[in-house]
Amino acid sequence: xxxxxxxxxxxxxxxxxxxAATPPAPLPAEHLTVEKLAAPSPHWIYVFDAAFDNExxxxxxxxxxxxxxxxxxxxxxxxxxxxxxxxxxxSVVATTYYSRGSRxxxxxxxxxxxxxxxxxxxxxxxxxxRAMTAPNPFSVAYSEDGHFVYAAYITPAASFGxxxxxxxxxxxxxxxxxxxxxxPGGANRxxxxxxxxxxxxxxxxxxxxxxxxxxxxxxxxxxxxxxxxQGIRNSRGYTFLSFLGEVxxxxxxxxxxxxxxxxxxxxxxxxxxxxxxxxQVGALHxxxxxxxxxxxxxxxxxxxxxxxxxxxxxxxxxxRVARWPVQGAGLKNALALQVSQDDAPLLFVATxxxxxxxxxxxxxxxxxxxxxxxxxxxxxxxx
Amino acid sequence: xRPLDRLVEDSARALARRSSRRSVLAVLGxxxxxxxxxxxxxxxxxxxxxxxxxxxxxxGPDSCDYWKYCAIDGFxxxxxxxxxxxxxxxxxxxxxxWIGTCHNPADGRDYIVSxxxxxxxxxxGDCECNRNEREKPPYRPSRNNDLNWCMANADSNYHCSxxxxxxxxxx
Numbered sequence: 001x002x003x004x005x006x007x008x009x010x011x012x013x014x015x016x017x018x019x020a021a022t023p024p025a026p027l028p029a030e031h032l033t034v035e036k037l038a039a040p041s042p043h044w045i046y047v048f049d050a051a052f053d054n055e056x057x058x059x060x061x062x063x064x065x066x067x068x069x070x071x072x073x074x075x076x077x078x079x080x081x082x083x084x085x086x087x088x089x090x091s092v093v094a095t096t097y098y099s100r101g102s103r104x105x106x107x108x109x110x111x112x113x114x115x116x117x118x119x120x121x122x123x124x125x126x127x128x129x130r131a132m133t134a135p136n137p138f139s140v141a142y143s144e145d146g147h148f149v150y151a152a153y154i155t156p157a158a159s160f161g162x163x164x165x166x167x168x169x170x171x172x173x174x175x176x177x178x179x180x181x182x183x184p185g186g187a188n189r190x191x192x193x194x195x196x197x198x199x200x201x202x203x204x205x206x207x208x209x210x211x212x213x214x215x216x217x218x219x220x221x222x223x224x225x226x227x228x229x230q231g232i233r234n235s236r237g238y239t240f241l242s243f244l245g246e247v248x249x250x251x252x253x254x255x256x257x258x259x260x261x262x263x264x265x266x267x268x269x270x271x272x273x274x275x276x277x278x279x280q281v282g283a284l285h286x287x288x289x290x291x292x293x294x295x296x297x298x299x300x301x302x303x304x305x306x307x308x309x310x311x312x313x314x315x316x317x318x319x320r321v322a323r324w325p326v327q328g329a330g331l332k333n334a335l336a337l338q339v340s341q342d343d344a345p346l347l348f349v350a351t352x353x354x355x356x357x358x359x360x361x362x363x364x365x366x367x368x369x370x371x372x373x374x375x376x377x378x379x380x381x382x383x
Numbered sequence: 384x385r386p387l388d389r390l391v392e393d394s395a396r397a398l399a400r401r402s403s404r405r406s407v408l409a410v411l412g413x414x415x416x417x418x419x420x421x422x423x424x425x426x427x428x429x430x431x432x433x434x435x436x437x438x439x440x441x442x443g444p445d446s447c448d449y450w451k452y453c454a455i456d457g458f459x460x461x462x463x464x465x466x467x468x469x470x471x472x473x474x475x476x477x478x479x480x481w482i483g484t485c486h487n488p489a490d491g492r493d494y495i496v497s498x499x500x501x502x503x504x505x506x507x508g509d510c511e512c513n514r515n516e517r518e519k520p521p522y523r524p525s526r527n528n529d530l531n532w533c534m535a536n537a538d539s540n541y542h543c544s545x546x547x548x549x550x551x552x553x554x
Binding site for chain 2: 098101102103106131132133154155156180181194222226227300301302
């Protein structure tokens with residue numbers, strides 16, 4: 001019996017030698033191809049990377065929250081604006097290039113991308129006035145019917161361009177008298193945020209020219225409690241959060257913006273103590289009426305610090321329904337977030353160390369963490 | 384009207400709309416025309432220097448904790464070949480800027496500072512600093528640090544930021 005192990009060892013050695021003597025079949029020749037995107041999924045997310053350490057090379061990555069694959073990239077140039085067409089078929093980037101990289105002749109341009117192929121799909125050269133600011137959904141935006149594209153200008157004098165995305169031309173430039181950014185309303189209205197806390201709304205004729213304008217009453221206090229410009233799309237317009245946590249729901253579907261009664265993310269005891277803060281300060285599941293906000297404890301001046309938690313609110317009842325840990329889940333602060341709009345929604349949370357965490361948006365269960373999805377992912381968008 | 388003149392006028396008009404005190408407007412107006420008038424301002428350089436000597440461990444200009452950087456957002460020029468008041472070699476100062484009020488713990492005074500950007504080169508990438516005391520969104524442009532203040536330069540590439548004392552803030 002003692003000789004059995006020796007016999008097994010000898011047989012193993014013989015087998016190893018035989019295998020070594022007959023190498024495996026070579027790998028077949030490969031063919032270089034270009035990957036094709038599958039049909040869009042509601043769990044795809046466009047991750048805007050401000051690439052802050054090298055701002056002339058910003059980009060948008062398309063990421064699949066189910067397969068955890070990085071699907072492709074849209075180049076975005078220097079301090080760009082970024083948005084999606086209403087049907088999600090196109091991306092639009094408003095950006096600036098110099099003919100020799102960091103110097104030379106300046107060209108401001110709006111570039112379209114076919115989201116089915118991630119290939120360029122036309123451009124419109126702008127006057128060199130484009131707003132160069134941090135990521136927000138109102139530097140460049142489509143009208144609700146996709147007929148117009150609006151590009152915000154700040155020189156610092158404020159105005160905006162009305163563009164024809166079909167015929168690829170600039171239709172007009174409209175002065176906004178100190179009010180900034182382009183918030184689309186319906187098919188032919190553009191609202192801008194004013195330093196007085198009002199909204200300027202400009203109506204356009206069929207040729208994209210100014211056909212009338214109006215100014216709202218102030219809807220927030222810009223001195224004591226300003227609103228973030230990172231508006232959150234709701235079913236009839238956009239929701240704006242204030243530094244102290246007030247919720248301003250603005251209906252842009254009518255001829256004039258209308259304002260729902262203001263409610264608060266925080267209790268009287270929490271006010272001034274807990275507050276929203278991030279580069280992108282909220283996301284809304286429009287069908288479920290769930291609002292997700294990165295919240296942190298901090299005082300004045302911490303409005304970009306990022307959330308140590310995500311608070312979840314029911315917008316119908318104005319009640320907080322959950323507090324989900326971010327730091328408590330081992331993540332850095334939440335700097336941007338977005339929720340998919342399907343019935344099994346995912347909450348995407350971009351963190352201060354450039355990870356993107358994926359939560360079950362119904363339960364708060366942390367499903368996955370994609371490490372280092374870009375350099376500074378500061379805005380997440382989906383159709 | 385030359386673009387720069389028009390730009391300065393636009394900015395001054397915007398400031399006038401939200402400023403009721405002439406003295407504040409005067410200081411801010413100087414800020415918008417750059418740092419050329421700095422030597423004329425009532426800056427207490429002696430006490431500042433003394434205070435710095437008496438507290439050698441206080442954060443310096445290459446630290447984000449430095450008191451003058453209370454609303455800066457970008458890369459500290461002091462880490463990029465410049466100082467807290469000078470652009471690195473070959474970079475160009477922005478003629479327009481945003482304004483903050485920072486408290487100097489060394490002398491107990493509040494100072495109005497302008498956060499000029501230095502332009503014409505790509506991102507420095509060193510000593511990123513993002514502080515936001517009294518910072519406001521871009522519908523208050525002169526209080527906003529998200530705008531690229533190189534926007535009006537011939538080359539609008541953003542390189543780094545400085546913090547230049549304009550004067551003591553009035554109580």
